[in-house]
Amino acid sequence: MSKLQHFLREEDGAAAIEYGLLAxxxxxxxxxxxxxIGTHLNTVFGYVSTALAGVVAP
Structure with missing residues (x-):
């Protein structure tokens, strides 16, 4: 009976679950x-690509 009570009082598993949820x-x-951020960067690079499309190398 004491092993069962010890098992029910054990809280190490609860702490591990909390850390897992937090992670x-x-x-x-x-x-x-x-x-x-990736979506916004894709938009910015699209604008730059469009702006540079008409540039002719000297």
Missing amino acids: GLIAVAIITTITA
């Missing part, structure tokens, strides 16, 4: 930010 949320935030 997952940070990863989702990083992926979302990089995706948004």
